[in-house]
Amino acid sequence: MSTTTEELSATTLLRFATAGSVDDGKSTLVGRLLHDSKSVLADQLEAVEHASRNRGQDTPDLALLTDGLRAEREQGITIDVAYRYFATPRRRFILADTPGHVQYTRNMVTGASTAELTVILVDARNGVVEQTRRHAAIAALLRVPHVALAVNKMDLVDYRESVFAAIAEEFTAYASELGVPEVTAIPISALAGDNVVEPSSNMDWYGGPTVLEHLETVPVSHDLSHCHARLPVQYVIRPQTAEHPDYRGYAGQIAAGSFRVGETVTVLPAGRTSRISGIDLLGRPVDVAWTTQSVTLLLEDDIDISRGDLIVPSEDVPATTQDIEATVCHVADEALTVGHRVLIKHGTRTVKAIVKDIPSRLTLDDLSLHPHPGQLVANDIGRVKIRTAEPLPADVYADSRRTGSFILIDPADGTTLTAGMVGESFAAPEPVQDGADDGWDF
Template identity: 85%
Template sequence: MTRTTELPAPTLLRFATAGSVDDGKSTLVGRLLYDSKSVLADHLEAVERASAGRGQEAPDLALLTDGLRAEREQGITIDVAYRYFATPRRRFILADTPGHVQYTRNMVTGASTADLTVILVDARNGVVEQTRRHAAVAALLRVPHVVLAVNKMDLVGYREQVFASIVAEFTAYAAGLGIPGFTAIPISALAGDNVVEPSAVMDWYSGPTVLEHIETVPVSRELAHGRARLPVQYVIRPRTAAHPDYRGYAGRIAAGSLRVGEPVTILPSGRTTRISGIDLLGRRVDTAWAGQSVTVLLEDDIDISRGDLIVPTTDAPATTQDIEATVCHVADQALTVGHRVLLKHGTRTVKAIVEDIPFRLVLDDLSLRTHSGRLLANDIGRVRIRTAEPLPVDPYADSRRTGSFILIDPGDGTTLTACMAGESFLAPAPAEGSAATDDGWDF
């Protein structure tokens, strides 16, 4: 009798691309989709027509992701372009983020949920300011894996020395950011070298291609095993004859797992009860995990509304009105001390005021400008905030979901700042003459 072994179900990897304008991010993504045969025929035909209309003989693979008309006309990426594709080994959600400094804020969106970030560098230009900014954002967001893709190697004669020099410079900068390690790959997205297929002209490189690496890099399961958190999105009371007393609290589990019979605490009120039931996709289950949208039923009738947080009683975070966070300011409007804002954490939005902006990071040398008093677009810095109501905010180091929040302009609803709560990894330099050394980053 022949024994058959089933292949494990492909895992999901979320990854983002980042780099300066014209570094070739969209071409790399297009090459990945094209060479892995993940492009639908009608989509490829549309790209071929658009390329022919621009006088190009071969299809411009960048157009597979640059879908907005303004992007195609300018030849740059403006919005975050999401693409979904799969290989026999893994499923992917890809976020192609903008390279222009004006749209760096969109990189925060694309990388905030990423397991891996691909930072592209033009081999002719090496590490530039946008490279440093994107590396700093990846470190700030604690993206678990970083790939340095040195692109356009065909334009520098595929020389190993050029690649080694760029990797050495980026290594020194990444060490200052606290990035523990990264994978460097020399590529030519236009020619297809080391993207899906190994390069035939860079025999000095023996590492994986981009696709091989993203297919095999381990995916963190920290959300499923972390501290359980359920932000309440909606209170369900159907009031039907079949369920006259049904009261459920619906939401998407942000981290950890919840089980029937478990004692839980409702924050910020602090009331305690037990889970009497969990409904998932119309059926009753005993346990639910991070990422699942569920309706939780409780033993006691407690006043709970949208914005409350259901947590295990044995692992409830403290609530506070004084929050310190490391931030990336994403709005054109400056953030200043005394700025009155709305703070959105999970499903809860409260009024707040910016009490202090003690430090701002200088990207060139990772020094800190103290007491700057304001943050401009794309600045990374440190803020202290006072909220009108207490909030249960986890340290970002413990949970990327419940340790993050945003600041909103109360006038027009514009997102001002992306914030990561917890102990500061920005600290002032030691006093002159001190023997201590501290680069200000502690991951």
């Protein structure tokens, strides 16, 4: 059944990510989802069938619909985040199929950072493993609104209800400790298609939704009017044409909230105020613009504004600070240590910083905090204290996923070291004594 343009315009958009351990069947699930929902083009299916025959397989390997990189096909694993776009008459979807290897957990941070739902797969034969707990912790840290547990390969455990119930109970209890408000558990066989798009006749004891039904019906709110309005400035536009000799616009993508013509705004970190005299959207003037739209703001006053500044409503100005405490997921092979000199990128602004302290590291087995580990290695989750060279207007991550997040960068080669969430924590770490003055002047 095809979906018309008119139908698409009336549907909502859901961004979701898949995660799980190696060989849990993430790519097969996504391939089955695309295939059974008739979202695969004929040439794509033909290419998958050809690749499957070359591997000696009699039936199409639907995992290849997402494992698009040649290296991934050769290894039979997903080593990068594979994005796919599809639609049904009820909803449009952007999915991110993230890798399962421990060393690629960092990619899940990328895939889930903008997701509204995360599907975490578990092999019914293995149950909840460390990587399952790691993915659940990341989903909780990133405040993904919805978490679905897909207990896969039920065909290999004879579709036993007791196996599914035990895994669902263990995972739900763990997720609850992380602060995940609700988990929807679904028993599936991605290979056979059980409970992916169509209900399974092999599990008549299960009365819940299929994976696609859950994706189509989970509540998604795109009403961001309650969010703090934020516009990180990306570019200053000064065409200096005969038609517009005095045009000066401040372009960027609205990170949260909305802006209106006539509204009084403040530019950070300088703190200067002005009034919005116009908003240009796709070359047209508009009276109001909102989250995710890329716009150009025009101000009544001639203010010194450049890339990296943040425009906010004057009645909702965040505090600026040079001391940031956050929970981070370390994504680089190089360890993050106390005293590490880094660059911190917040919105469109990048400034020098130093890691002043690492108060704790999260132990995934029991969610305890290991105090003062001294360093974080790849895929570790922990608390850090950072001192920046210049004040930053950082929101708390719980208030804004966009302006409450940041990344730490290696100044030597530009490598991304760490992804951070301002103010987030699983539990309050022990008080930490400030270290001695190390001679840094910020």
